Amino acid sequence: MGRYDHLDESSVRERPSRRNTRPRSKDRPAHEDxxxxxxxxxxxxxxxxxxxxxxxxxxxxxxxxxTRIVVGDRVAMVGNTTGAPDSLARIVRVEERRTVLRRSADDSDTVERVIVANADQLVVVTALADPEPRTRMVDRCLVAAYDAGMEPLLLLTKADLADPAGFLSHYAALDVPHVVSRGGSGGALDAAGVEEVGRHLAGRTSVLVGHSGVGKSTLVNALVPGTDRATGPVNEVTGRGRHTSSSAVALELADGGWVVDTPGVRSFGLGHVDPATFVQHFEDLAPGTALCPRGCSHDEPACGLDAWVAQRDDPHGADRLESLRRLLRSRSGEDRG
Incomplete structure (x- = not known):
């Protein structure tokens, strides 16, 4: 006889299933407090x-x-929200974003990287010398700002080393507001420039973007005394600035508003932006698309933008059109330069 032949069904004791003992609800806590x-x-x-x-x-x-949480996000928290040392709260909700400033690693990468949320203004900081200004980088930042629903502001530093007129002429048709800072002995900023920038930033959330070494962190230290954001010189061999800010940080301004300092960037990929919308962000060129054939890529012999630029007799129109076309080629992978 087998070991269990003497047992019948009444002898078997069932274990309660832990999986079904407590019904679960799909409703998340409201966290009304x-x-x-x-x-x-x-x-x-x-x-x-x-x-x-x-x-x-x-x-x-x-x-x-x-869920990705970035600087500028409006969030809801529970737990210990006193701010006491060694206390820790929990973020349970991220509110809908008004604006989103994004960039991709390069133009072939469609994966977006959110830099800042809910900002009103993108301050594109570029030095007029040491390092040399790059209009293509500025163009990319302008496209990113318009795509994000933000207003742009050009901040030109180190004007004591080069005349800003030539650089500004490239953006006259776009009517982009600008501030010129004339430092002394190669300095990135002067008191008048800082004061003017402060007027543009008051009451708003503004993001500073630019290459390393152009004076972003120096500006932040001037706008928010005691911040002590790290600053560094330009590499004499490469002509590029060294990365001094390692992460984005938002700082409150005395006159109201916030300024967000971001790490210096060497490129600003637009892989997340639809190329068909590029021309819409060049307000001086956009009306000329009415002369284009249907489905025009704006980088082909039949494109009507060439005729538009010629009839307007704008001395910088051809340069602006070439800048647009470089962006289109770079976004499509045809031009990596």
């Missing part, structure tokens, strides 16, 4: 969130999954 704030810094999974006059350190709640 959550505290609202703005993300002002991100560091290795910890978020600095400004709540009224205090800064709260928080982590992302598990229920948010892989």
């Amino acid at each position: 959550a505290v609202d704030g703005m993300v002002v810094g991100v560091d290795r999974g910890r978020y600095s969130v400004r709540v009224q006059e205090r800064t709260v350190v928080a982590m992302r709640a598990r229920e948010l999954g892989r």
Whole structure:
């Protein structure tokens, strides 16, 4: 006789299933008592969130999954939101973003990288010398600003080393506001320039973008004394600035508003922007598309923009059109230069 032949069904004791003992609800907690704030810094999974006059350190709640949280995001938190040392809150909700400034690694990469959320203004900082200005980089930043729904502002530094007139002439047709800072002995900023920039930034959330070494962190230190953002010289061999800011950070201005300092960039990929919309961001060229054949790529012999530029007799129209076409070629992968 087998070992279990003496047992019948009544002898078997069933174990209760743990999977079905407690019904689960798909409803997430409403967190109606959550505290609202703005993300002002991100560091290795910890978020600095400004709540009224205090800064709260928080982590992302598990229920948010892989939701990306960036500087400028408006969030809701629960837990310890006192801002006391060693306290930690949880971010349980990210509010809908008004604007999103994005870039891709390069023009062939369609994966967007969100830089800042909910900003009003993109301040494109470029030096007129040391390092040399790059109109193509500025064009890309302008396209990114318009695509994000942000207003652009050009800030030209080191005007004591070069005349800004030639550079500004490339953007006269776009009517982009600008500020020129004339430093002394090669300095990036002067008091008058800082004061004028401050007027443009007051009451708004503004993002500073530009190559390393153009004076972004120097400007932040002047606008928000005591910030001590790291600054560095330009590499004499490459002519490029050294990266001094390693992460984006939002700082509150005394006259109201926020300024966001970002790490220096060597490129500004537009892989996330539809090339068909590029020409819309060149307001001096966009009306000329009425002369183009249907489906025109704006980089072909039949393109009507050449005739448009010729009839307007704009001395910089041809340069602007070539800049547009370089962007189109670069975005399509035909031109990496």
